[in-house]
Structure formats: C-alpha cells, structure tokens
Amino acid sequence: MRKLDLAPGLFLIALSLGVILGTSGLAVWDSFTPGARFFPLVVGGLGLLLAALLFWQQWRGTDPGQVDRPDRAALVRVGLTIAGLAALALGAPRIGMVPTIAAFSLFILLVVLRQRLLPSVVTTAVIAGGTHLVFARLLAVPLPAPFGL
Structure with a gap:
C-alpha cells in the first residue's frame, strides 16, 4: 500500500x-x-x-487497476465547472436563485458540454421552472429573489 x-x-x-x-x-x-x-x-x-x-x-492490497488520468480537455471542463459553481454561489444572493440557476445551466450545457442550443434552452427552462415550482411554490422555501426584490 x-x-x-x-x-x-x-x-x-x-x-x-x-x-x-x-x-x-x-x-x-x-x-x-x-x-x-x-x-x-x-x-x-x-x-x-x-x-x-x-x-x-x-x-x-486489492489492485485498483490502472489509473485513468484526465487529459487536458477534461481538466478544462472541471475548471470551467468549478468556476460556474463559484459564479452560482456569488450570483444567487445578488441576481436571484432561479435566474442564476438558469445561467449556470446554460453555461454548463453550452460552454462546458458543447450541446446544441435548442435542447439546452429547453432543458434550462425545465430546470429553472422546476426549481421555482418545487422549492418556491410547493415547498415555500424562501429562495433569493431576483435582483433583491
């Protein structure tokens, strides 16, 4: 070991x-x-x-096998994801939770994962709408409001 x-x-x-x-x-x-x-x-x-x-x-002493080290593209994706999460944490109190989650979702889908635009926008709408519906409406969780309203 x-x-x-x-x-x-x-x-x-x-x-x-x-x-x-x-x-x-x-x-x-x-x-x-x-x-x-x-x-x-x-x-x-x-x-x-x-x-x-x-x-x-x-x-x-079990052999975990050969370690699969990430290549440069994978490290860039990880770095971009961490930057997006930091922006999410910093933006939610200022911009609001739902708009920040929508921006984060679009960033991950379009920039990090390089997905097509239309499915990414639809997925983002479902994520943001679902977050608002479940947490704000159904569970009455006080989410940070858009632009401090």
Whole structure:
C-alpha cells in the first residue's frame, strides 16, 4: 500500500468530520421529527463508513487497476465547472436563485458540454421552472429573489 493511496480516505474522513462537527450546535431530534442535525449526521457517518471501507480495501492490497488520468480537455471542463459553481454561489444572493440557476445551466450545457442550443434552452427552462415550482411554490422555501426584490 502506497501512502498516496490513503489520500482519498483521509480527505473523506476530514470532510465527514467537518460535517459532523460543523453541525454540533443543531438539534438531532426536534419533538416528533428529525432536527436540523439529523441528516448531516447520517451523511457524515456514511462518509466515515466509506472511508473505513476504502482503508480496508487498501490494506487488503486489492489492485485498483490502472489509473485513468484526465487529459487536458477534461481538466478544462472541471475548471470551467468549478468556476460556474463559484459564479452560482456569488450570483444567487445578488441576481436571484432561479435566474442564476438558469445561467449556470446554460453555461454548463453550452460552454462546458458543447450541446446544441435548442435542447439546452429547453432543458434550462425545465430546470429553472422546476426549481421555482418545487422549492418556491410547493415547498415555500424562501429562495433569493431576483435582483433583491
């Protein structure tokens, strides 16, 4: 087992502990329903379990096979996706959640994945409309409003 093979498991442990410790001030159970910390505890616990399974697999010495390293085009797509996610996080409070999701969807479909225009616009309309319908209308989640309105 190489030390580099331990990196994904260590990263998963750090992420899981961050979720578990970051929600320590929230209630796990609230009256008759799960509280705000319930699901983060489930996710963090599953992350720790997966990290343990990954370490066990590495300790057993199973061969993960040949590593398929990404080429330059794949790295560019990953970089563009991360930039799009950052723009989504920065734009949602200022522009509004639904318009920002629509812009993000168009960016991913047209720029990153290089899809055709008409299917991309239709997909974006379904995503933005569905987000508004499900979260704002059906669930009454207060999404950031367009242009702070």
